[in-house]
Amino acid sequence: MPIRPFPPLDLTHGRVEMAHGAGGRAMAHLIQQVFVTALGGEALAAGDDFARVTVPPGRLVMSTDGHVVTPRVFPGGDIGSLAVHGTVNDVAMSGARVLHLTAGFIVEEGFPLAELVAIAESMGRAAREAGVGIVAGDTKVVERGGCDGVFITTAGVGVLTDDRLDIAGDLARPGDVLLLSGTVGDHGIAILSKREGLAFETPILSDSAALNGLVAAMVAAVPEIRVLRDPTRGGVAATLNEIADQSGVGMLVREAAVPVRPAVRGACELLGLDPLTVANEGKLIAICPPDRAEALLTVMQAHPLGRDAAIIGAVLADPDRVVQLETALGGRRVIDWLAGEQLPRIC
Amino acid sequence: MPIRPFPPLDLTHGRVEMAHGAGGRAMAHLIQQVFVTALGGEALAAGDDFARVTVPPGRLVMSTDGHVVTPRVFPGGDIGSLAVHGTVNDVAMSGARVLHLTAGFIVEEGFPLAELVAIAESMGRAAREAGVGIVAGDTKVVERGGCDGVFITTAGVGVLTDDRLDIAGDLARPGDVLLLSGTVGDHGIAILSKREGLAFETPILSDSAALNGLVAAMVAAVPEIRVLRDPTRGGVAATLNEIADQSGVGMLVREAAVPVRPAVRGACELLGLDPLTVANEGKLIAICPPDRAEALLTVMQAHPLGRDAAIIGAVLADPDRVVQLETALGGRRVIDWLAGEQLPRIC
Known part of the structure; x- marks a missing residue:
């Protein structure tokens, strides 16, 4: 039975109130008029605290990601599309x-309803584009501050x-062999430039994107892929160090092979950042056996999100699990992961 | 391969720093020494951004719940056990x-590591007691304030x-028939008494508990159950109104049949609260056909979390979807759900 219609919220000038998180009628209004409208889907509209979903037979994969960008x-x-891409990519x-996402919102009292609607609509769009449903949600409201x-x-x-x-x-x-699906550092520099009010000649856009389509093409063509990971916080440097640590191997990356947009490279030089440590939200690292690397590269480059894909290096036997960079000048240096904080609240 | 051991964090006097959320080595330390240690499990220890889990064949159910108590x-x-119980109950x-939970933490810079460890340990205990695994997690750190x-x-x-x-x-x-698994209002009054520094003769404890074991016994004995819902924010009043709205029915509740602890009743009188609108975190409402109600009640009362279960009322035909209370004196009044805010950040 359709849920009884509620009187409309003022979605233009209204603000989130504590009552919108209190479990009563005001919360039902907010859920119906903001989230169900923007995110769509039968499961969400049903009004239960759970969603029953269809899943084809196979091994299940789960992940979660918080977003405070x-x-x-x-x-x-924006934070809405990023919240979809972040978890889609972790699962992918x-x-x-x-297949399906859940979304938990924590909102500050006084937050403009119009901005909440815009965020929810952005999430809905990102989910539809990625071919996933947002099937269950939760809203908590905390007091100002x-x-x-x-x-x-x-x-x-x-x-x-x-x-x-x-x-x-x-x-x-x-x-x-180590492959990278495209240019590095775009997301981190886009965030930083907006935050610091930096203006570059070429505007730098975040690469935030759902990689599940690219991954589907890759695993269909090369099921022998051994590792996939998206280099988000900490960038390629942190991701390669994590994998080296988990696998008990070393790595050698050729600096000249790592794609970096000229504008991002310029911004990094200006700001004293290494592009390898800057966050990405629409890139992946793939590791596969050497005899499958060319086939994998071809599939990646054929996908719109892998056009700039490149082979960037190789896995080495190394009990010390060191990730090394072969510089353009032929020298070698260790790529460590960051010990401290570089870019807070990047995602 | 086991992940390389990290130098120990100061879990007694240390504090969360921005670097603990930055994706680098400090974050890896925190995850390993706080979350993997407390929450255990192969999937979490593996160090991937996803968990591959085993699920028996059947229809999948998903839910999510944020906790800001x-x-x-x-x-x-505490917030750790509550975060487990909240989602376990929504799925149940x-x-x-x-089967499996994920956990996303958003932590304020400067938060004491010792308290984070205590919260994680409480989550781990609650998950083990509920028979579920915490298989994937995420940590974000935001600046002070x-x-x-x-x-x-x-x-x-x-x-x-x-x-x-x-x-x-x-x-x-x-x-x-409407059944309730036990006393109402315990959680809300426990939170409120701690928050306001109220001392009652009998200490009032939250009922926070995982209800999946109770539900398993109920559905095994009475698969004809039509509705289950845990009356959390907004209490029994909000939950019954939600269900009445979704199902397009009215309800009649007998006030005298609703179990309320004397101490909770006293506190509610003192504070001017209706126990039916106060939050619970370890109770459920069940609705079943009349010929199965006695069987269901018997199963509920046989379970430790349903000892005080009672039949509290019935579903009526009512196109206006009104929930009515028959008072102890024989009168009737409408149980509306709260329009405003009563107890912020109750869960």
Whole structure:
């Protein structure tokens, strides 16, 4: 039975009130008029605290990601699209088909309803584009000053229908090849430039994107892929160090092979940042056996999100698990992961 | 391969720093020494951004719940155990077997590591007691003042292995019977008394508990159950109004049949609260056909979390979807759900 219509909220000038998180009629209004409208879907509209969903047979994959990015709207995206992409990508990095998301909102009292609507609409668009449903949600409201605007924690499930796939961070082997799906540093520099009011000649957009389509093409063509991971916080440097640690291997990356947009490279030089440590939200690192690397590169470059894909290095036998960079001048240096904080609230 | 050991954090006097959320080595330390240690489990220890989990065949159920409760430690629980119970219960209200949780933490810079460890340990205990695993997590750190201490958003999956079960909020039918699993108002009053420094003769404990075991016994004995819902924010009043709205029915509740602890009743009188609008975190409402109500009550009362279960009323045909209370004196009044805010940050 359709839920009884509620009197309309003022979505233009209204603000989130404590009552919108109190479990009563005001919360039902908010859920119906903001979230159900923007995010759509039968499961969400049903009004239960759970969603019953269909999942094809296979191994289940789960992940979660919290989003506290500031500013909430940045060149190339916003906290809503990012909250979808972040979890879609984490699930996709298992090789799974990503199916369903949940979304938990924590909102500050006084937050403009119009901005909440815009965020929810952006999430809805991003989810539709990624082919996933947002099937369950939750809203909490905290008093003014209790949080900074809005935080969104998404969780997702996917399913591994292809039994041949075994993709995980501890499976890199010496001799394997490192591939990167495109340019690095775009997201971090886009956020930083907006936050600091920096103007570059060429506007730098975040690369925030859902990678599940790219991954589907990759695993269909090369099921022998051993590792997939998206280099978000901490950038490529942190991601390669994590994988080296998990797999007990070393790595060698050729600096000249790592794609970096000229504008991002310029900004990094200006700001004293290494592009390898700057966050990405629409890129992935893939590791595969050497005899499959060219095939994988071809598939990646054929996809719109992998056009600039490149082979960037190789996995080495190294009990010390060191990630090294071969510089353009032929020298070598260690790529460590950051010990401290570089860019807070980047995602 | 086991992840390389990290130098120990100072878990007694240390504090969360921005670097603990930056994706670098400091974050890896925190995850390993706080979350993996306390929450255990192979999937979490593996160090991937996703978890591959086993799920028996059946319909999948998903839910999510954010937790911003204040104070973080209250009589009968804390934000960690509550974050487990909240999502376990939302998934369980479908009748599903609850299997796996994810946990997303948003932590304020400067938060004491010792308190974070205590919260994580409480989550781990609650999950083990509920028989669920915490298989994936995420940690974000925001600057001082960016959030109030720590917020935890959990998501969960379960599976409906029994094809006979069809439990949802829109399935209540006139003539059905309303059952309640125990006393109401305990959680809300426990939080409020701690927050306001109220001392009662009998200490009032939150009822925070995982209801999946109770639900398993109920659906095994009475698969004809039509609706299950836990009356959290907004209490029994909001929950019954939600279900009446979804199902297009009215309800009549006998006030004298609703179990309320004397201490909670006294506190509510003192504070001017109606126990029916006060939050619970370890209770459920069940609706079933009349010929199965006695059987269901017997099963509920046989379970430790349903000892005080009672039949509290019936579903009526009513196109206006009104929930009515028959008072102890024989009069009738409408139980509306709260329009405004009563107890902020109760969960």
